[in-house]
Amino acid sequence: MKVSIITRHFITNYGSLCQSYALQRVIESMGYEVDIIDYIREDEDYRHITSTLVKKSDFWNKNFLTRFIYKLLQNPNYIIGGRAFEKYRLKYLNMTKLYSSFEELKKDPPEADIYCTGSDQVWGTIGNDRYDKAYFLEFAEGKKCISYAASFGKTKFDDEYITNLSRLVKKYSALLMREKSAVDILEKLKLDNVKQVLDPTLLLDKNEWLDLAEGEIKDKDYVLIYQLHRNKRMDQYAKEFAKKTGLKLIRVSPSLHHINRGGKFVYLPNLGEFLSYINNAKYIITDSFHGTAFAINFNKDFVDILPGETATRNQSILELTGLDDRILRDYGDFSFIDRHIDYDKVNDIIGRKRVESLDYLSQSLKN
Numbered sequence: 096m097k098v099s100i101i102t103r104h105f106i107t108n109y110g111s112l113c114q115s116y117a118l119q120r121v122i123e124s125m126g127y128e129v130d131i132i133d134y135i136r137e138d139e140d141y142r143h144i145t146s147t148l149v150k151k152s153d154f155w156n157k158n159f160l161t162r163f164i165y166k167l168l169q170n171p172n173y174i175i176g177g178r179a180f181e182k183y184r185l186k187y188l189n190m191t192k193l194y195s196s197f198e199e200l201k202k203d204p205p206e207a208d209i210y211c212t213g214s215d216q217v218w219g220t221i222g223n224d225r226y227d228k229a230y231f232l233e234f235a236e237g238k239k240c241i242s243y244a245a246s247f248g249k250t251k252f253d254d255e256y257i258t259n260l261s262r263l264v265k266k267y268s269a270l271l272m273r274e275k276s277a278v279d280i281l282e283k284l285k286l287d288n289v290k291q292v293l294d295p296t297l298l299l300d301k302n303e304w305l306d307l308a309e310g311e312i313k314d315k316d317y318v319l320i321y322q323l324h325r326n327k328r329m330d331q332y333a334k335e336f337a338k339k340t341g342l343k344l345i346r347v348s349p350s351l352h353h354i355n356r357g358g359k360f361v362y363l364p365n366l367g368e369f370l371s372y373i374n375n376a377k378y379i380i381t382d383s384f385h386g387t388a389f390a391i392n393f394n395k396d397f398v399d400i401l402p403g404e405t406a407t408r409n410q411s412i413l414e415l416t417g418l419d420d421r422i423l424r425d426y427g428d429f430s431f432i433d434r435h436i437d438y439d440k441v442n443d444i445i446g447r448k449r450v451e452s453l454d455y456l457s458q459s460l461k462n
Contacts, residue, residue: 097128098460099205101230102213104188105135107176107349108323109369110296110385114214116187117295118243122211125457131213132205133190134229138222140195141177145169147222176349179363187366197227201234209460210235214273214295216248216405218260225256231263240266241459244273244294247280248405260284269459271452274411292452294412296388297445304392305374309367312375317343319376320358321386324402330356332426333380336398339429340378347372378432384408391416391445394438398423398431415448416441 100122104115115131122129138147145166149155155165184190191205210232212218221227232240252260261284264270271292272278281289296304318337322329334357337344344358347369354360364372370389373379379390379397387409390397400423401409413419418441421431 096208098209099207100211100213101132103215114295130189134194197229204234209239212242214244219248241269246273250276276407308371312371316377318378320346321381
């Protein structure tokens with residue numbers, strides 16, 4: 096039996112790569128042949144992404160000159176990072192041929208017995224569209240469809256989107272969702288095949304991830320900052336936090352523009368190095384969902400800074416594990432330095448939820 100997964104595998108960040116790899120590996124371990132549908136819309140391709148992003152900025156989208164300056168500044172960053180992650184995908188993912196549009200995918204979909212909408216923000220805004228039919232498997236006519244750890248990324252939608260959603264998810268025999276908020280949205284549509292599951296990265300334990308570590312990094316016992324969103328207060332907080340601990344601050348990022356945000360800058364580490372930096376950290380400060388997930392999986396003391404309108408992703412895993420007290424609510428609060436996490440209880444919760452999630456996934460593939 097063959098399973099084809101469509102997910103946000105191509106974004107230039109470690110979470111996108113890791114969740115794709117983890118789901119692929121887990122389903123393979125259940126005895127299936129698995130591939131990742133290499134669906135990369137032209138407006139999200141790293142070679143064209145600046146044209147998409149500039150349209151979302153009131154400041155940079157004012158006129159031809161500001162758009163030109165934005166692209167001149169941003170293009171090198173996206174090209175270098177995009178090429179690096181392209182290599183990482185080729186190394187870790189089993190991918191189909193490249194599809195650049197929904198029309199291409201619908202005309203010649205990859206052969207599979209089961210199609211799966213994978214994890215991450217697959218059912219939210221895509222590029223300049225409110226949603227993308229490809230991630231709702233509209234190309235998979237007459238085939239079994241499931242989702243695993245799919246996410247909307249936010250909680251508020253207008254009536255038109257909810258009406259479309261009701262139609263789009265009817266084909267799914269199992270709707271396994273990552274956030275409790277996503278379960279709530281679907282249950283309001285009177286669906287009875289909805290379950291909450293762990294993000295794929297949490298289906299693999301720490302040792303399975305460390306099998307991918309390559310070489311030994313020199314740094315030990317530092318404050319690691321893994322940041323995705325622009326937040327000057329977060330930058331300053333991390334510097335003050337490290338100073339109060341007496342430890343070095345290290346910043347890992349696939350974005351060259353983060354070089355001036357504070358800390359020893361580690362640019363574009365490979366996946367194994369990224370995992371090693373998490374493993375060797377004494378504290379982690381992050382606004383990333385997957386940064387939070389890896390901090391929990393690796394049993395690290397961490398501070399979580401919620402990322403605005405997509406905060407529901409972080410909140411869901413923190414509430415599930417009883418760690419919502421790790422959310423920073425006051426930039427003057429450094430009590431996390433001495434408030435260490437009791438991971439016996441957390442690991443028990445993750446362990447039980449991992450078994451449950453794997454069972455839901457196995458049953459959804461079989462039934």
